[in-house]
Amino acid sequence: MKILGIIPSRFEAERFPGKPLVDIKGKTLIQRVYEQCIKSEKLSEVIVATDDERILEHVKSFGGNAILTGVQASGTDRCAEAFLKIPGREKYDYVINIQGDEPLINPILIDKLTELLDYKTEIATAASVIKNLEDLENPNIVKVVMTMRKQALYFSRGVIPYVRGLEKKDWLENHDFYKHIGIYAYRSDVIEQIIKIPINVLEKTEKLEQLRWLGYGYKINVCITEYNNVGVDVPEDVDEILKLL
Numbered sequence: 001m002k003i004l005g006i007i008p009s010r011f012e013a014e015r016f017p018g019k020p021l022v023d024i025k026g027k028t029l030i031q032r033v034y035e036q037c038i039k040s041e042k043l044s045e046v047i048v049a050t051d052d053e054r055i056l057e058h059v060k061s062f063g064g065n066a067i068l069t070g071v072q073a074s075g076t077d078r079c080a081e082a083f084l085k086i087p088g089r090e091k092y093d094y095v096i097n098i099q100g101d102e103p104l105i106n107p108i109l110i111d112k113l114t115e116l117l118d119y120k121t122e123i124a125t126a127a128s129v130i131k132n133l134e135d136l137e138n139p140n141i142v143k144v145v146m147t148m149r150k151q152a153l154y155f156s157r158g159v160i161p162y163v164r165g166l167e168k169k170d171w172l173e174n175h176d177f178y179k180h181i182g183i184y185a186y187r188s189d190v191i192e193q194i195i196k197i198p199i200n201v202l203e204k205t206e207k208l209e210q211l212r213w214l215g216y217g218y219k220i221n222v223c224i225t226e227y228n229n230v231g232v233d234v235p236e237d238v239d240e241i242l243k244l245l
């Protein structure tokens with residue numbers, strides 16, 4: 001099986017402009033993400049998809065692969081555009097969209113996600129158990145509920161499911177809640193399809209693109225992992241990454 005890893009990276013992030021090129025202990029953010037991804041044993045190739053010449057040239061300067069895209073609405077759109085531009089893309093069975101702001105992305109997570117890819121799987125993603133009430137109630141931490149076969153039923157910024165008959169402080173002791181981890185694997189034909197379907201009411205309401213896919217009947221399989229992603233959304237997050245390094 002041939003799997004292509006694509007790291008979408010844009011320069012003009014609303015809360016942290018230029019963050020892909022920010023220095024983190026001698027290496028840029030995007031270089032750290034790239035170097036973690038190429039440690040994966042399952043990815044056949046890794047490329048950065050960016051709309052900015054500065055990022056493109058920087059990736060090339062440290063020996064990485066990069067492709068220039070337009071200004072896209074989402075990471076999936078950018079991945080799809082990059083994928084469609086790659087010569088010989090027909091050889092890839094799956095495309096994995098890897099967040100460009102997670103310099104500590106664990107290659108084991110990438111490899112674990114690929115265990116769900118069997119040519120029948122349309123889309124796959126990851127989730128981990130939520131450990132504290134603060135994360136459970138945080139609307140920036142997306143929650144996912146699944147079938148017994150670990151297929152996504154719904155994603156939400158709200159707390160799902162609702163535990164009836166118990167005070168909220170006791171919910172975590174009586175039910176497993178899952179945090180969605182923003183990594184996606186798309187079957188190569190599926191990624192070409194999902195960028196053509198229009199935004200639906202679910203995506204408009206929660207501002208979550210995966211709800212568009214669910215709303216149109218695509219199946220999203222979920223792997224459960226102990227890994228928890230640590231992203232860089234604002235400048236202050238760099239300090240947290242430095243502590244972890």
